Structures are given as C-alpha cells and as structure tokens.
Amino acid sequence: MTYTPHGQHLIAGTRTGADESFTSTPATGEGRTVCAGNAALIDRAVQAAEEAFWSFGATDRETRAVLLETIADEIEARGADITELAMSESGLPQARLEGERGRTTGQLRMFASHIRKGDYLDRRHDAALPDRKPAPRPDLRMMQQPVGPVAVFGASNFPLAFSVAGGDTASALAAGCPVVVKGHEAHPATGEIVAEAITAAIAKCGLPAGIFSLVQGGSRDVGEALVTHPLITAAGFTGSLGAGRALYDLCAKRPEPIPFFGELGSVNPMFLLPEAVAARGAAIGTGWAGSLVMGAGQFCTNPGIAVVLASQAEAIIEGARAALEGSGAQVMLTEGIAKAYRHGTAEVAKAKGVRDVFRSECDGRAATPNLFVVSGADWLAEPILSEEVFGPLGLLVTAESEAEMLALAKSFRGQLTATLHMDDGDADLAGRLLPVLARRAGRVMANGFPTGVEVSDAMVHGGPYPASTNFGATSVGTLAIRRFLRPVCYQNIAPALLPKDLRE
Structure with missing residues (x-):
C-alpha cells in the first residue's frame, strides 16, 4: 500500500487535528488513532461550506459535471489503496469492494451526465400577458436551485457507495450544494483516503475548498452538532432506525427546521x-x-x-x-x-x-x-x-x-x-x-431478490416510514438530486439578470 493514513479531519482542503481521538477497530490488523470530531470542527467546516456556496451554487452545470468526473478519476487513481484499507476495516471481500468502488465512481459520472442534460432543473416559463382581462399576467420563470450546505452521514455497511463520496455527496454536489460529511467510526481510514480524492479533485478544478469537508466520527454529539447547525439546509443519512429517528427529530425541532432524508430499516417482504x-x-x-x-x-x-x-x-x-x-x-x-x-x-x-x-x-x-x-x-x-x-x-x-x-x-x-x-x-x-x-x-x-439496487434514472431507494423519513425521495438514482433543490420563481426579472439556465 502506498497510502499512509494520517488520522486527521479534512476541513475545506486542510488536514486538521483535534485534542481528542479514538482508536479504530478494524476486522484485521491494528487499530489506528483517529482524531475525533467536535462541535467546533463542525462549525468550522459548515462556515467554510456556507462561504463556498455563494460561488459554487451559481456555477454552471458543466463546471460541476467536470468536478464529479474528476472526483471519480481521483478515486480510481487510489483504487488499490482504497480496497486494501476497506478490506482491513470492514472485513468485506475484495471483489465486493471493487464492485462498490465501481458503483461509487459510476454514480458520480451518472450525475455528471444527468446535470449536463438539464432536465432536472424543471424549467417552466409562463410568458407575460399584458392585455389579459380582468388583470394582466406577469412574466413568470421557474427552475430548481440548490438549497445550501448539506450534511451527509457515512454508512457502516457501504464504506464507499453510501459514505464519503456516495450517492448523497454526489447528488448534493451535482445540485450545487457544498457537503460536510460526518465519517463513520467503522472505516475512518477508508473515509479519509476518499476525502483526499475529493479534495484533490476540487483543487484540480480550481473550485473553492469549502465545497467539501470530512469530520471524522466521535461521540453522538458530533452528529447532533452537524444537523442542528443553523447554516445546514438538509441532511442525508443511511443507518439504523433508532439513530435516524433521533437525528430526524433534531432536524424537526430546530428553530428553522430542515429536511432530513434518512434511509432507515426494512424487512423487504x-x-x-x-x-x-x-x-x-x-x-x-x-x-x-x-x-x-x-x-x-x-x-x-x-x-x-x-x-x-x-x-x-x-x-x-x-x-x-x-x-x-x-x-x-x-x-x-x-x-x-x-x-x-x-x-x-x-x-x-x-x-x-x-x-x-x-x-x-x-x-x-x-x-x-x-x-x-x-x-x-x-x-x-x-x-x-x-x-x-x-x-x-x-x-x-x-x-x-x-x-x-x-x-x-x-x-x-x-x-x-x-x-x-x-x-x-x-x-x-x-x-x-x-x-x-x-x-x-x-x-x-x-421473480428476483432485492439485494441488488441498480444505479439508474428509474431507481427508487426509499419508501414510506420507517423505511425512510421522506416517502417522496430516493437516495439512489438521478431523482436523488431533487432532495437538495428547491423551486424558485422569477417574476418580471430582466433576462440579463436571470440565471444562465433560465435565459435559454
């Protein structure tokens, strides 16, 4: 293995230590000392994400598509090391992890292709009717816009496809939303090397470093600090019903409630x-x-x-x-x-x-x-x-x-x-x-078994509660991007002032 884990957080492109730490418990090999997250680190990461949003949220679709493809390239360039670290930490076999890595890079490229098409913007235009009686109609144009900084929680059972660069991160970045990831304690080194790949891609594309941060796991206070931070606008989670429901309740009790997209438990009859x-x-x-x-x-x-x-x-x-x-x-x-x-x-x-x-x-x-x-x-x-x-x-x-x-x-x-x-x-x-x-x-x-979840336009990975906390959303497939968008209507705005995608 050519990569040596450093055990630190990655906040807006900078490796960052912490006073407290935890020791990982890999399936094989020795545990590693990893810096533990805290509320101060969460605040630093979210503040950087908010600052980055003002420019990243307004980037054109091609810029974000290239970023997603570059992240995929950087992950593949570290492929052997990622597999070795993930095998040690999770106990999952090599073939499974190599397949999961392909799924991870595949969905990044899928979202790049998806946003290039532009259909997800759901653009609508009602032309002005100045002579309409009894009252004229104004010019109305609508499209989907990114919501702001998004919190993502790494999943224990998918150290790649549902974690640091998984579907939640891919769809949020595709939408134009910066991401702050809380890494899972079960695979901190795997999360770290993937975070390094994302950070390298952001630098190559010349984009603001605050687009992405990884705060490694620690006590439950870290997750609570993330979803209750006033600048976080939405959260994506894959995990247990108990943990997911606790975070969902925190999101609902905020002075400004936010959507919590939790994929929780299911017996799949x-x-x-x-x-x-x-x-x-x-x-x-x-x-x-x-x-x-x-x-x-x-x-x-x-x-x-x-x-x-x-x-x-x-x-x-x-x-x-x-x-x-x-x-x-x-x-x-x-x-x-x-x-x-x-x-x-x-x-x-x-x-x-x-x-x-x-x-x-x-x-x-x-x-x-x-x-x-x-x-x-x-x-x-x-x-x-x-x-x-x-x-x-x-x-x-x-x-x-x-x-x-x-x-x-x-x-x-x-x-x-x-x-x-x-x-x-x-x-x-x-x-x-x-x-x-x-x-x-x-x-x-x-006439099949549901353990395979295709990554495609038509896939739905979600369902009524308690399968997920939002029955209108999916965490897999291109529809996942809609979780991190909101419709904005522009009334009688001069075309020169409109977002580029609404001028077309």
Missing part, C-alpha cells in the same frame, strides 16, 4: 405465490437463502421475511435449509453489529409460535445464518417479528389462505422493497397484491 411455489418452490428457497447470507445479510434490502401458503411451506423450507447448511461464518462490519444480530436472533427465537428451521451459533464479530417459521396469526400478534434484524436471518410466515396473505400484505409498515414470486397462473392474486405492495414499498419487483 417477499410473497411467494402458489403457482410459482408449485413449479419451483425449492429453487425459490435456495435463492432466498443465498440472498439472506450475501454480505452477511448486511444490506438494507435484505429480504428478511417471506410469506407463503401454509400448505406449500415445506418446499421453501427444504430449499432454504439445504442451502444454509453449506454456508459458514462471515465477518460482520463491527462488533456492535454482530452483537445486535445475536440479540435480534434471540428475540425472534423466543417469540410466540416461532419454530426453528435452521439454527446456528456465532460469537465475536462473526455471523452465521438463522431461519425460522411462524404462522400468519402469530406473526401479527408479535410486533417484534416485523422489525429488522440486520444480518443473515430469515423468517417464513405462513398464510392459511390467499385472503390471509392479502391481509398480511396490508399489515406491513413502510418498506424499501417488496417482491412477488409468481408464474402466469398467479396473475389474479398478484394483481390484488400489487396495489397493496406499491403503497407499502418504494420498489416492487417480480
């Missing part, structure tokens, strides 16, 4: 319809097991619950159990996540009516899969069974009839995804389920 199960039940069970253990189940789209008719449950159990028997222990992202997984598994196991399908034990930072089955009636009676267990745990819920399956679908809270496994003969039941699932989830899919 799958509905296994009769004809599909009759034709390929064991294969569906095998595929479900593979999705459950992928990445030790540490995906927000992990399909934790599957619903099937009780008379067909055994086919799913047979396929899933056989697949799980061949899976071994995997390293989890942090010791805290591993501990929470064991606790969640124990809570599910002791709930009324729950039976073991496949049980395994794990300790330390390792995770092994667990699979349970419960009747629909008992599932409805035990609210804890509808809560996310972050890790490779699955729960098969059995319905006595199609009517009960539909009732179970209606009982779910907001989800990131919902899935139908169906064949042609299931069209009638699928047609009754689809409107329910569309109301409950941000993405509804058929």
Whole structure:
C-alpha cells in the first residue's frame, strides 16, 4: 500500500487535528488513532461550506459535471489503496469492494451526465400577458436551485457507495450544494483516503475548498452538532432506525427546521405465490437463502421475511435449509453489529409460535445464518417479528389462505422493497397484491431478490416510514438530486439578470 493514513479531519482542503481521538477497530490488523470530531470542527467546516456556496451554487452545470468526473478519476487513481484499507476495516471481500468502488465512481459520472442534460432543473416559463382581462399576467420563470450546505452521514455497511463520496455527496454536489460529511467510526481510514480524492479533485478544478469537508466520527454529539447547525439546509443519512429517528427529530425541532432524508430499516417482504411455489418452490428457497447470507445479510434490502401458503411451506423450507447448511461464518462490519444480530436472533427465537428451521451459533464479530417459521396469526400478534434484524436471518410466515396473505400484505409498515414470486397462473392474486405492495414499498419487483439496487434514472431507494423519513425521495438514482433543490420563481426579472439556465 502506498497510502499512509494520517488520522486527521479534512476541513475545506486542510488536514486538521483535534485534542481528542479514538482508536479504530478494524476486522484485521491494528487499530489506528483517529482524531475525533467536535462541535467546533463542525462549525468550522459548515462556515467554510456556507462561504463556498455563494460561488459554487451559481456555477454552471458543466463546471460541476467536470468536478464529479474528476472526483471519480481521483478515486480510481487510489483504487488499490482504497480496497486494501476497506478490506482491513470492514472485513468485506475484495471483489465486493471493487464492485462498490465501481458503483461509487459510476454514480458520480451518472450525475455528471444527468446535470449536463438539464432536465432536472424543471424549467417552466409562463410568458407575460399584458392585455389579459380582468388583470394582466406577469412574466413568470421557474427552475430548481440548490438549497445550501448539506450534511451527509457515512454508512457502516457501504464504506464507499453510501459514505464519503456516495450517492448523497454526489447528488448534493451535482445540485450545487457544498457537503460536510460526518465519517463513520467503522472505516475512518477508508473515509479519509476518499476525502483526499475529493479534495484533490476540487483543487484540480480550481473550485473553492469549502465545497467539501470530512469530520471524522466521535461521540453522538458530533452528529447532533452537524444537523442542528443553523447554516445546514438538509441532511442525508443511511443507518439504523433508532439513530435516524433521533437525528430526524433534531432536524424537526430546530428553530428553522430542515429536511432530513434518512434511509432507515426494512424487512423487504417477499410473497411467494402458489403457482410459482408449485413449479419451483425449492429453487425459490435456495435463492432466498443465498440472498439472506450475501454480505452477511448486511444490506438494507435484505429480504428478511417471506410469506407463503401454509400448505406449500415445506418446499421453501427444504430449499432454504439445504442451502444454509453449506454456508459458514462471515465477518460482520463491527462488533456492535454482530452483537445486535445475536440479540435480534434471540428475540425472534423466543417469540410466540416461532419454530426453528435452521439454527446456528456465532460469537465475536462473526455471523452465521438463522431461519425460522411462524404462522400468519402469530406473526401479527408479535410486533417484534416485523422489525429488522440486520444480518443473515430469515423468517417464513405462513398464510392459511390467499385472503390471509392479502391481509398480511396490508399489515406491513413502510418498506424499501417488496417482491412477488409468481408464474402466469398467479396473475389474479398478484394483481390484488400489487396495489397493496406499491403503497407499502418504494420498489416492487417480480421473480428476483432485492439485494441488488441498480444505479439508474428509474431507481427508487426509499419508501414510506420507517423505511425512510421522506416517502417522496430516493437516495439512489438521478431523482436523488431533487432532495437538495428547491423551486424558485422569477417574476418580471430582466433576462440579463436571470440565471444562465433560465435565459435559454
């Protein structure tokens, strides 16, 4: 490795130390001493972002597109070092991290292409009607404008694609908003090297250094100071329901409330319809097991619950159990996540009516899969069974009839995804389920597993609460840029004074 982490913050292009520090806890290798954030550092970073906004918010789309592409180039130039650091800190395998790095640079370039087209501006023009009766109409022009400095929180489970240069940062910079990132304590060195790439790109493009800052993690006070800073105008977050809700409440209680775009928890239910199960039940069970253990189940789209008719449950159990028997222990992202997984598994196991399908034990930072089955009636009676267990745990819920399956679908809270496994003969039941699932989830899919989230124009990664805190937003896809824009109407403003994009 050619890069040696320095363990400092990066505030407006300057490496900055701090009096307090913490020691990282990597999956492999020795922990590193890292400067801890505090409210004073947050204020310094946000003040720099506010000052930079006056020029960066007014830059042309080509300037910002080139910046995004240059950030992607700088990340790729550090690719081998990024992978090595991330493997050590997260325990994730090389192939997964190289794919995630490609996703990270890919979405940066996607937003560059998106803003060049200009459609996201939603420009509208109502020409003046001076002779209209009974009153003339003024000249009205509208377009989307950046909101100001944005707070971004690094995610534990995606050290690249949902962290320092992830989708929140990419979409905010594309919109013209400076970004202040609170780095995640689980991967500070990975965050640092990516922040160095962003800082280098800003310098190459000759843009204000205050466009971007990284304040490394520390106590929860750091996050609170960030979202309550009066100059922060919006926040993006990917993480647990508890932490996300606490930050959301802080944003709402501010003297000037701001939007908090939190992607939180989801059990991502799958509905296994009769004809599909009759034709390929064991294969569906095998595929479900593979999705459950992928990445030790540490995906927000992990399909934790599957619903099937009780008379067909055994086919799913047979396929899933056989697949799980061949899976071994995997390293989890942090010791805290591993501990929470064991606790969640124990809570599910002791709930009324729950039976073991496949049980395994794990300790330390390792995770092994667990699979349970419960009747629909008992599932409805035990609210804890509808809560996310972050890790490779699955729960098969059995319905006595199609009517009960539909009732179970209606009982779910907001989800990131919902899935139908169906064949042609299931069209009638699928047609009754689809409107329910569309109301409950941000993405509804058929005959697949939701752990892959395509980065594209049409993707939605969000959903009704508690999947996310804003059902009208997405953290993946080009629509994500709308979170950091607001419409501004210009009335009777001389064309020479209008923003360039409104003169066209």
